[in-house]
Amino acid sequence: MHRITPHQPHPLFNTAATRRLEKAAAAALPPHTLMQRAGLAVAQLAQALAPHARTVWIACGPGNNGGDGLEAAMHLQRSGRKVIVTWLGQPDTAPADARASWQRARDAGVAWADAAPNDLDANDLCIDALLGIGVASSPHSPPRTPDARLLTCLQALHHSPAPVLAVDLPSGLDADTGQFAAGLTPDTPPHLHHRAPTPRHTLSLLTLKPGLFTATGRDAAGHVWLDDLGVEPGHEPPNAWLSGPALPAPRAHASHKGSYGDVAVVGGEGLAARGMGMAGAALLAASAALHSGAGRVLVTLLDDGHLQLDPQQPELMLRRFDALALEQLTMVCGCGGGQAIAHVLPEVISRAARLVLDADALNTIATQAALHALVVARGQHGQPTVITPHPLEAARLLGLTTAEVQADRLDAAQQLADQFNCVAVLKGSGTVIAAPDRVPAINPTGNARLATAGTGDVLAGMVGAHLAAGASAWRAASEAVYQHGQAADVWPAGLALTASALARRVGG
Numbered sequence: 062m063h064r065i066t067p068h069q070p071h072p073l074f075n076t077a078a079t080r081r082l083e084k085a086a087a088a089a090l091p092p093h094t095l096m097q098r099a100g101l102a103v104a105q106l107a108q109a110l111a112p113h114a115r116t117v118w119i120a121c122g123p124g125n126n127g128g129d130g131l132e133a134a135m136h137l138q139r140s141g142r143k144v145i146v147t148w149l150g151q152p153d154t155a156p157a158d159a160r161a162s163w164q165r166a167r168d169a170g171v172a173w174a175d176a177a178p179n180d181l182d183a184n185d186l187c188i189d190a191l192l193g194i195g196v197a198s199s200p201h202s203p204p205r206t207p208d209a210r211l212l213t214c215l216q217a218l219h220h221s222p223a224p225v226l227a228v229d230l231p232s233g234l235d236a237d238t239g240q241f242a243a244g245l246t247p248d249t250p251p252h253l254h255h256r257a258p259t260p261r262h263t264l265s266l267l268t269l270k271p272g273l274f275t276a277t278g279r280d281a282a283g284h285v286w287l288d289d290l291g292v293e294p295g296h297e298p299p300n301a302w303l304s305g306p307a308l309p310a311p312r313a314h315a316s317h318k319g320s321y322g323d324v325a326v327v328g329g330e331g332l333a334a335r336g337m338g339m340a341g342a343a344l345l346a347a348s349a350a351l352h353s354g355a356g357r358v359l360v361t362l363l364d365d366g367h368l369q370l371d372p373q374q375p376e377l378m379l380r381r382f383d384a385l386a387l388e389q390l391t392m393v394c395g396c397g398g399g400q401a402i403a404h405v406l407p408e409v410i411s412r413a414a415r416l417v418l419d420a421d422a423l424n425t426i427a428t429q430a431a432l433h434a435l436v437v438a439r440g441q442h443g444q445p446t447v448i449t450p451h452p453l454e455a456a457r458l459l460g461l462t463t464a465e466v467q468a469d470r471l472d473a474a475q476q477l478a479d480q481f482n483c484v485a486v487l488k489g490s491g492t493v494i495a496a497p498d499r500v501p502a503i504n505p506t507g508n509a510r511l512a513t514a515g516t517g518d519v520l521a522g523m524v525g526a527h528l529a530a531g532a533s534a535w536r537a538a539s540e541a542v543y544q545h546g547q548a549a550d551v552w553p554a555g556l557a558l559t560a561s562a563l564a565r566r567v568g569g
């Protein structure tokens with residue numbers, strides 16, 4: 062068993078792949094072995110996380126996830142803990158494994174209760190074994206009406222003042238998408254909004270599931286641990302990867318500014334056009350490219366030449382669009398581009414050597430099929446392209462709603478990559494990176510401090526710098542996304558995270 066950190070990549074397996082592995086392993090082992098291993102692992106982690114817990118309340122659902130909880134209850138009771146179990150199953154209808162573990166918990170003498178004890182506090186521990194990968198949350202099947210006792214237990218776990226250890230998954234979370242099944246989404250009553258969150262841990266069993274790392278999964282799961290139950294993935298291919306850090310690419314002493322490429326940022330509609338000055342977005346992207354190691358950074362502002370120098374960043378070279386040698390440049394196009402970006406997009410997309418498309422470039426492409434076709438053609442000509450939409454921009458590109466994109470972020474990112482024939486970065490909690498013909502990746506770094514204006518522009522500039530230095534579109538995207546999130550993760554407490562400060566720190 063080990064804790065999952067962002068320091069190395071990890072393969073992720075969806076529900077179907079996990080079921081196949083489970084079936085093959087179960088067939089090769091004596092009956093009940095997997096659940097016994099799972100319950101023991103849960104009990105061991107519970108002891109390690111809360112060695113002094115007064116009471117351990119274990120909420121067990123009717124299926125095998127509940128069986129894992131019952132097995133853990135037996136171990137914790139035997140090791141002298143005060144264990145209270147709420148079981149929503151019945152001995153005559155429970156799966157065979159769960160029934161065997163119920164019998165073992167009974168024989169060990171655990172206490173049974175209909176609901177959560179009402180005197181739980183921060184010195185206790187709750188174990189969430191209500192639902193695991195058996196949760197049915199297909200958007201195509203009608204929402205189930207969950208049983209009232211299940212809902213009461215779920216609420217007690219969501220609002221628990223005691224730390225919570227979830228078995229396999231936070232109950233109700235879909236292992237494939239990181240979204241809660243209909244009717245099972247946690248709600249936070251207003252009086253709890255300002256309370257410090259209680260520690261949350263999830264012990265994933267057999268495999269790590271993608272839903273733990275994207276959409277609402279990251280917040281729901283808290284610290285993620287894995288116990289593989291002694292089962293190797295064998296020939297089962299992963300459905301996605303959790304990214305690890307970039308391999309260091311040392312700079313040769315005999316290098317010069319030309320070795321790391323020229324990045325040109327095009328964007329920043331002027332104040333005169335529609336009364337909305339957006340030059341800042343382009344300057345942020347340019348600053349990020351500069352601090353991420355680009356040799357030279359050129360900036361073309363779509364502001365009719367009003368700005369001739371950024372005194373805060375004199376390294377940036379302002380250029381008119383017609384003075385750019387597009388075929389030799391890595392272009393970052395769209396940050397703060399407004400409507401003005403539409404005039405330059407056809408040329409940028411057709412001619413740029415390497416290209417990052419963000420923000421208003423994406424919004425414009427979403428409305429013009431001819432531009433879409435030009436992006437697809439870049440891939441056919443071997444010209445690297447990365448698109449960096451947030452969920453609303455992704456929804457526009459795919460003709461979906463934002464909710465539909467968020468309902469299955471891995472699938473949405475893959476659709477973007479396939480439809481636009483490029484590397485797609487779907488931003489948000491657990492940013493997804495996808496490319497045609499390869500397994501997508503979920504980024505493990507970053508936090509809510511990045512939810513502030515301009516951080517997306519910073520990311521676009523960083524991707525541009527990595528591309529200009531010679532990385533493939535896939536590497537440029539994954540490494541930039543990782544470092545962008547990591548900068549936020551190590552951000553000094555008490556220092557405001559602003560996009561311009563982030564841009565200055567991204568190079569480490």
Ligand SMILES: NC(=O)C1=CN([C@@H]2O[C@H](COP(=O)(O)OP(=O)(O)OC[C@H]3O[C@@H](n4cnc5c(N)ncnc54)[C@H](O)[C@@H]3O)[C@@H](O)[C@H]2O)[C@@H](O)CC1
Pocket residue numbers: 083087095096099122123124125126127129156191192193194195196197198205206207208211228229230242243266267
């Ligand atoms: N079978 C095995 O070999 C192993 C199973 N393991 C555990 O078993 C779990 C999977 O067990 P199951 O397949 O029994 O599934 P679960 O125990 O996750 O869930 C099944 C139960 O949830 C109910 N349910 C499903 N969707 C619902 C919804 N939307 N609203 C309300 N109720 C809903 C079902 O009616 C069923 O009673 C794993 O997550 C893991 O914890 C582990 O012990 C490892 C080995």
Ligand SMILES: [K+]
Pocket residue numbers: 126189190191192193227228229230231232
């Ligand atoms: K669970």
